[in-house]
Structures are given as C-alpha cells and as structure tokens.
Amino acid sequence: METPGDLKFAESHEWARLNDDGTITVGISHHAQEQLGDLVFVEVPEVDASVDAEDAIAVVESVKAASDIYAPVTGTVVAVNEALAESPEIINDSPFDDGWIFTLQPDNKDDLNALMDAPEYDEMVENA
Amino acid sequence: MPEPLKTPFYSQHLNAGGKLVEFAGWSLPIHYGSLVEEHQAVRTDAGVFDVSHMTVSDIRGDSASRLHTLCANDLSKLRDNEALYGCLCTDNGGVIDDIIVYRLANRHYRVISNAGTRHSVLDWLKANNVEDCATVAAGDLAMLAVQGPNAIDKTQRALTSVLDQSVDLTHLASFNCVYVGDVFVARTGYTGEDGVELIVPKANAESLWAALVDAQVEPCGLGARDTLRLEAGMSLYGQDLDDVHTPFESGVGWTVDLSNPDREFIGRTVLQAQKESLSTSIRIGVELTGRGVLRAGQPVHCQGQAVGEVTSGTYSPSLKKTIGLARVQRVGAPEVDDNDAQLTVVIRNKPVEAVRVKLPFYRQP
Structure with missing residues (x-):
C-alpha cells in the first residue's frame, strides 16, 4: 500500500491529516496495522477531552496484544470514529481512510511540522 | 543476548512468510500473515505447528522408576504406547513444569517438557538421580503438531508420500502413540482439536513439511497456538502454571493422583493436605x-x-x-x-x- 503523500507521521506510527477546517484527523499507518495483525478492540478518547502531544489517548488491541495510540499534537478531541467499536477491523482494511481513529482541534496547527512527511516515514520503516 | 535457536523448519517458516519472533530463546513464527485465519484453519480443517522448541528426553531403566517419584500423576497407569499428562512438583507442591509422558516400553519413557523450562527440568531430573536420560540436543529435534478435524486424514496422506508406504492412523486412540517407520506419531495436542504430534528424524523434516503443505495443511504460528489452547481451557506454563502455585491452585489438580496411599512422590505431603483442606x-x-x-x-x-x-x-x-x-x-x-x-x-x-x-x-x- 502506498503511503499517502498528504499525511504527516509520528515515530510511534500514527498518521495525521490536516483538514480544510483546521482540524487534524489521526489514525495508524498501514505498516502499524500490519505489525499488529487482526484488530479486535479499539478504545477511542472522549470527545471534548484536552490532550497533550505524546499522551496515550487511545488503545488498539490485536488478538495478541494492546498498543497505545498517542496524540501527535496538543489540542482538543472533536470527533471519534464510532464505527470502530463494532468493527475494529476497518483499521486493517483501510488504515488511511475509513480506519481513522479520532480528530483533534490543534492548539497550534504548526505543531504538525514537527512530524515526519511520508518519504521520511517510509524510510524510517524500511530501516527499522 | 545469545542468538535465538533455529529449529529444522527455520527456512520453511521464512519461505511461508512467517513473521519470526523470539520465544523462550527460539526463533519461531508468531503468524504467517493472519493469526485469525490460522486459528480458523485448525478449527475447521487442519493446521501445522512447528513445536521443535519443546524438550524431548528418553528415560530408561532405574531412572524410569525414579521418574515415578517426580511426577504427581501416577505413571504406573500407563501401558506401552500410552501417554499421560502430569506435573513435576517441588516439595512445596509448586509446579516445575507440566509434561506429557509416553511409555514406549517397560521402564522406557519419553518425556516432553516445555522450551522455557528446559534447564530447570533437566537440572531437576539430574538432581533427583534420573541419569539415564537422553535429551535431544536443542536444534536437532524436528517435531510438528498437526491439528484440526481433518488432521488425521491429511497427516496420513503426507506420511504415505514421505515414507512411501500406506499409513493408517484412524485406529490410533487419543493419548496413544506409535512408530510409523521412523516417525513417532502421538494422538495428542494443545488445541482442543483432534490431531497428532509427530517427531521425525531431522533429515526428513523438510520432506514432511512439504508433504503436509501439499496436503493443504495450513502453517500456523505461536499466536494461533495460544488462542486455540486458551479456548480449549488449557494452561500455559509461565502464565497459568508456575512454581509458587500447586496444581490445585492452577486448574490442573485432576492430574494429581493420590489414590494409591503407598505411592511416594515429591510434593505429596503438601498436595495431600491441600486436597483434603481445599486449596x-x-x-x-x-x-x-x-x-x-x-x-x-x-x-x-x-x-x-x-x-x-x-x-x-x-x-x-x-x-x-x-x-x-x-x-x-x-x-x-x-x-x-x-x-x-x-x-x-x-x-x-x-x-x-x-x-x-x-x-x-x-x-x-
């Protein structure tokens, strides 16, 4: 699967997409879902929660293990993907689109610049 | 950290797309793509697991008699070619390991113990004068578990092609074992399904694996092994069983045989008291x-x-x-x-x- 060029990436394998309205949608990369395997449970954050960059605010669990999902930037949770409660496997099937996990209103959207761009992320994964 | 050990099936795992992880000092596949698909293959058809990381020891003569005093289950119940599941316990009743013992002949047992307990079990046997104990060297054992409703049928087909002789396993009873040519076949497993565990000479490892894959037996990793055994309510040493809890405290009290009052075994005093007073x-x-x-x-x-x-x-x-x-x-x-x-x-x-x-x-x- 090709890594979408419009996304930014954290070292902990979350992607972040800057939306037209200034919010940021977050999910996990194709590589991350592949490493985790079949997902069976997702715990999303509460809407309106204030979060700091690098806080563990969501959890995805595969059959084998649980993994924390970190907020890539500081802000407020404005939406969560309710469909994941019933169908966590959406993340396996469509990690960059339907498998989004939550959307943040960032305190400062320039914080995104601290993240990797797609080629940098691909390189990190390749050299891991 | 030393390099993880490789089983004789290492290159087969790589060729089948296995995602290798370190487990108890061994390099083994956690899955070959999808844990869930492998799990379902075992529940509905047949899957094969590399279990060559296990520890296999053949114990004979006086040492076989001493094994009776180390096992909390009563080995005198076994006839030739029968298997028994039981625990090796400390004086305090803690579980050193859970093992399967096959009686190959009078005063000749084959003991399968876990990979993670390899050294503690072998040390325990030695400390208790079980000296006539031939343990297969780490890396030399080629052992596969073929499990699932179609496991017997598909294993027969694979063995028939590998050994070039007709093989019938349908009469092999549960918890019994037999040699077919130089392949040790036991109707045992760790998935809650019908199936067999096979020990083959290392030289035949590759051809047996290929024959099983030809018979459409799905390669399965440690991940599916864990979900299958857990669904079947089976304990895993190091998680559900350990040396600070007795078999009664770990759900395997049924393997402690106290019926013969004259039978002495290590841990009996504590286990007898606990059985009587309830754990x-x-x-x-x-x-x-x-x-x-x-x-x-x-x-x-x-x-x-x-x-x-x-x-x-x-x-x-x-x-x-x-x-x-x-x-x-x-x-x-x-x-x-x-x-x-x-x-x-x-x-x-x-x-x-x-x-x-x-x-x-x-x-x-």
Missing part, C-alpha cells in the same frame, strides 16, 4: 461482558473485593468474545465459587464487567 485459590474461566480484552495481570474483583488476577487472556476468534483464565481466592469471596459469578476486571484502571464461565470455553461441536 485457597482456584483457576476459573472468565468471559468479559463489557468492552475490552482480557490480558495477563489484570486484577479481578468480586463483590467489590480484589480476589485475584487474570493469568491468560485473549480475544477468542471462535467465540468472538474476550476470554481469560484467572486465579482467584476462594476464601472470603463466596460468590466466586459459583459458575455465572459476576466479576469485575480492572482494565487500564477502569472496571469492566465480566462473568465466571465453565471451562473449556470452546468445545468441538
């Missing part, structure tokens, strides 16, 4: 009714009181629920003793509703 803790099956996944180490509460913890937990691909084994205190927690007892499991500091259920979680329909 203070027990192993139970837990099903999560709230949202989340049970994992080892999560605290279990009953009626607002902490009563124990989860020792193994997973999402069950067959039941589409989350299940786990827990060790809980019996004293002071009256309701825990009932099946259907309402429990709470603490997951990431939040209480989640759960219920006690009968074991096994899954039984072949």
Whole structure:
C-alpha cells in the first residue's frame, strides 16, 4: 500500500491529516496495522477531552496484544470514529481512510511540522 | 543476548512468510500473515505447528522408576504406547513444569517438557538421580503438531508420500502413540482439536513439511497456538502454571493422583493436605461482558473485593468474545465459587464487567 503523500507521521506510527477546517484527523499507518495483525478492540478518547502531544489517548488491541495510540499534537478531541467499536477491523482494511481513529482541534496547527512527511516515514520503516 | 535457536523448519517458516519472533530463546513464527485465519484453519480443517522448541528426553531403566517419584500423576497407569499428562512438583507442591509422558516400553519413557523450562527440568531430573536420560540436543529435534478435524486424514496422506508406504492412523486412540517407520506419531495436542504430534528424524523434516503443505495443511504460528489452547481451557506454563502455585491452585489438580496411599512422590505431603483442606485459590474461566480484552495481570474483583488476577487472556476468534483464565481466592469471596459469578476486571484502571464461565470455553461441536 502506498503511503499517502498528504499525511504527516509520528515515530510511534500514527498518521495525521490536516483538514480544510483546521482540524487534524489521526489514525495508524498501514505498516502499524500490519505489525499488529487482526484488530479486535479499539478504545477511542472522549470527545471534548484536552490532550497533550505524546499522551496515550487511545488503545488498539490485536488478538495478541494492546498498543497505545498517542496524540501527535496538543489540542482538543472533536470527533471519534464510532464505527470502530463494532468493527475494529476497518483499521486493517483501510488504515488511511475509513480506519481513522479520532480528530483533534490543534492548539497550534504548526505543531504538525514537527512530524515526519511520508518519504521520511517510509524510510524510517524500511530501516527499522 | 545469545542468538535465538533455529529449529529444522527455520527456512520453511521464512519461505511461508512467517513473521519470526523470539520465544523462550527460539526463533519461531508468531503468524504467517493472519493469526485469525490460522486459528480458523485448525478449527475447521487442519493446521501445522512447528513445536521443535519443546524438550524431548528418553528415560530408561532405574531412572524410569525414579521418574515415578517426580511426577504427581501416577505413571504406573500407563501401558506401552500410552501417554499421560502430569506435573513435576517441588516439595512445596509448586509446579516445575507440566509434561506429557509416553511409555514406549517397560521402564522406557519419553518425556516432553516445555522450551522455557528446559534447564530447570533437566537440572531437576539430574538432581533427583534420573541419569539415564537422553535429551535431544536443542536444534536437532524436528517435531510438528498437526491439528484440526481433518488432521488425521491429511497427516496420513503426507506420511504415505514421505515414507512411501500406506499409513493408517484412524485406529490410533487419543493419548496413544506409535512408530510409523521412523516417525513417532502421538494422538495428542494443545488445541482442543483432534490431531497428532509427530517427531521425525531431522533429515526428513523438510520432506514432511512439504508433504503436509501439499496436503493443504495450513502453517500456523505461536499466536494461533495460544488462542486455540486458551479456548480449549488449557494452561500455559509461565502464565497459568508456575512454581509458587500447586496444581490445585492452577486448574490442573485432576492430574494429581493420590489414590494409591503407598505411592511416594515429591510434593505429596503438601498436595495431600491441600486436597483434603481445599486449596485457597482456584483457576476459573472468565468471559468479559463489557468492552475490552482480557490480558495477563489484570486484577479481578468480586463483590467489590480484589480476589485475584487474570493469568491468560485473549480475544477468542471462535467465540468472538474476550476470554481469560484467572486465579482467584476462594476464601472470603463466596460468590466466586459459583459458575455465572459476576466479576469485575480492572482494565487500564477502569472496571469492566465480566462473568465466571465453565471451562473449556470452546468445545468441538
């Protein structure tokens, strides 16, 4: 699967997409879902929660293990993907689109610049 | 850290797309693409697991007699070509390992013990004068478990092609073993399904694997092995069994045979007393009714009181629920003793509703 060029990436394998309205949608990369395997449970954050960059605010669990999902930037949770409660496997099937996990209103959207761009992320994964 | 050991099937794992991880000092596949698909293959058809990391020791003569005094199950129940599951216990009744013992002949046993306990078991045998003990060198054992409703049929086909002779395993009874040519075949397993475990000469490892794959037996990794055994309510040493809890406290009290009052074995005094007075803790099956996944180490509460913890937990691909084994205190927690007892499991500091259920979680329909 090709890594979408419009996304930014954290070292902990979350992607972040800057939306037209200034919010940021977050999910996990194709590589991350592949490493985790079949997902069976997702715990999303509460809407309106204030979060700091690098806080563990969501959890995805595969059959084998649980993994924390970190907020890539500081802000407020404005939406969560309710469909994941019933169908966590959406993340396996469509990690960059339907498998989004939550959307943040960032305190400062320039914080995104601290993240990797797609080629940098691909390189990190390749050299891991 | 030393380099992880490789089994004779190492290159087969790589060729089949296995994602290798280190497990008990061995490099073994966690899955070959999808744990869930491998799990379902074993429940509905047949899967093959590389179990060459296990420890196999042949014990003969006087040493075989001494083995009787180390095993909490009574080996004198065995006739030739029969197998028994049991525990090696300390003086305090703690479990050193859970083992399968095959009687190959009078005063000749084959013991299969775990990979993670290899050194502690071999040291224990030696310390107790089990000297005539030939253990297959690490890396030389080629052992496969073929499991599933079609395992017998497909194994017969594979062995027929490898050995170039007709093979009939349909008459091999559960917990019995037989040599077919130079292949050791035992009708045992760790999945709750019908199936066999095979030990082949290392030189035949490659051809047996290829023949099983030709017979459309799905390669399965450690991940599916764990979900399958847990659905079947089977304990895993190091998680559900350890040397600080007795078999009665770990759900395998049924393997402690106290029926012959004259039979002496290490741990008997403590186990006898515990059986008579009832153990203070027990192993139970837990099903999560709230949202989340049970994992080892999560605290279990009953009626607002902490009563124990989860020792193994997973999402069950067959039941589409989350299940786990827990060790809980019996004293002071009256309701825990009932099946259907309402429990709470603490997951990431939040209480989640759960219920006690009968074991096994899954039984072949």
